[in-house]
Amino acid sequence: MKLYKLSPRNVALIDTLFITLVFIAAYIIISLIWFDLTTEPLLISLPFVFVANFFIIRYSFNHIIFDRIKLIYKVIGRFPNPKEKKKKSVNPLETIQEVVYQWSEDKNKEIKELKRMAAYRREFLGNVSHELKTPIFNIQGYVSTLLDGGLEDDKINRKFLAKTEKSIERLINIVNDLESISKLESGEVKLKANVFNLYELVEEVVDFLEMKAKKSNTKITIKPKLPVPFIVKANKEAIREVLINLVDNAIKYGDKHNNIVKIKLYDMDEKILTEVTDNGVGISQEYLPRIFERFFRTDRGRSRDQGGSGLGLAIVKHIIEAHRQTITARSNIGEGTTFSFTLQKV
Numbered sequence: 001m002k003l004y005k006l007s008p009r010n011v012a013l014i015d016t017l018f019i020t021l022v023f024i025a026a027y028i029i030i031s032l033i034w035f036d037l038t039t040e041p042l043l044i045s046l047p048f049v050f051v052a053n054f055f056i057i058r059y060s061f062n063h064i065i066f067d068r069i070k071l072i073y074k075v076i077g078r079f080p081n082p083k084e085k086k087k088k089s090v091n092p093l094e095t096i097q098e099v100v101y102q103w104s105e106d107k108n109k110e111i112k113e114l115k116r117m118a119a120y121r122r123e124f125l126g127n128v129s130h131e132l133k134t135p136i137f138n139i140q141g142y143v144s145t146l147l148d149g150g151l152e153d154d155k156i157n158r159k160f161l162a163k164t165e166k167s168i169e170r171l172i173n174i175v176n177d178l179e180s181i182s183k184l185e186s187g188e189v190k191l192k193a194n195v196f197n198l199y200e201l202v203e204e205v206v207d208f209l210e211m212k213a214k215k216s217n218t219k220i221t222i223k224p225k226l227p228v229p230f231i232v233k234a235n236k237e238a239i240r241e242v243l244i245n246l247v248d249n250a251i252k253y254g255d256k257h258n259n260i261v262k263i264k265l266y267d268m269d270e271k272i273l274t275e276v277t278d279n280g281v282g283i284s285q286e287y288l289p290r291i292f293e294r295f296f297r298t299d300r301g302r303s304r305d306q307g308g309s310g311l312g313l314a315i316v317k318h319i320i321e322a323h324r325q326t327i328t329a330r331s332n333i334g335e336g337t338t339f340s341f342t343l344q345k346v
């Protein structure tokens, strides 16, 4: 029987039996020699003495020694293997040091993560207030001008009211986007999966953005050219939002004079891969890893001119990840950008 394979409870039991037998032996010797007892009463009393001894010793093992054995067992993980001992001796102190070192390493990591989250939260709150402030101050400016006599001036009253309406629209968009993000992040919204033809959805999105594309000299193509069923299992409305965001970006940040947006669908083994490519300004390698962060914009001026707040891609990433799928971006400055995402095929 190998001791190192025994559990602490069994070790305690064997020790109890051993000590009990020692006590019994002592009892027999003392009874025979010291008290000069005959064997008969001795034999009768033996079982009682054995049982009593056993339970008394067992009790003390359970409550005093067994707990200690358990602690040592916990620290070194197991009883040392005598064969291993020859190769490398296990020093319990070193093991305790290792455990404490590992614990402090884990705690350090947790503290770093908490600090990073706190900085992220601060930056996020700063961004939210900054984004909200801009349209609010604009509205305040327009309303003041109108109240200070602008209302009677036919040249500016309609113009300023229209501007106010745009700023309110912008505020609503930001608040809606923030709401979508926080719902997705908290897992509050459960995206129900539908089975649908992705090709048809792409066509619907292209139709929806047709006017905007025309205004910005953008030509949108879909490949394959002929409608082929690309049946996927995903939340249709959420994927519509993904496509609108990506195609909208490709129009906004595309080449100003001759922008070509290509949407390509690929049938992979178990997935459908969708790519949205433009030939616009591109994104530098430095900014590419941050592109899906909330409020991140490579060119704040240009993005704001386009009515953007830098939340679109953050929402897109959340949606794709909620489907347990991936989205990536590749780009070269001045050449264009491609966003690719996968969806589960049926």
Ligand SMILES: Nc1ncnc2c1ncn2[C@@H]1O[C@H](COP(=O)(O)OP(=O)(O)OP(=O)(O)O)[C@@H](O)[C@H]1O
Pocket (backbone or CB within 6 Å): 177, 245, 249, 250, 253, 254, 278, 280, 281, 282, 283, 291, 296, 297, 298, 299, 303, 304, 307, 308, 309, 310, 311, 312, 313, 314, 336, 337
């Ligand atoms: N196709 C693209 N080409 C070049 N830059 C892009 C492209 N798509 C996104 N970007 C950059 O990434 C930033 C973040 O995009 P995102 O869609 O999140 O925000 P937005 O378009 O500025 O605003 P929103 O989508 O919230 O209206 C953009 O501001 C832009 O700088």
Ligand SMILES: [Mg+2]
Pocket (backbone or CB within 6 Å): 245, 248, 249, 308, 312, 313
């Ligand atoms: Mg966008």
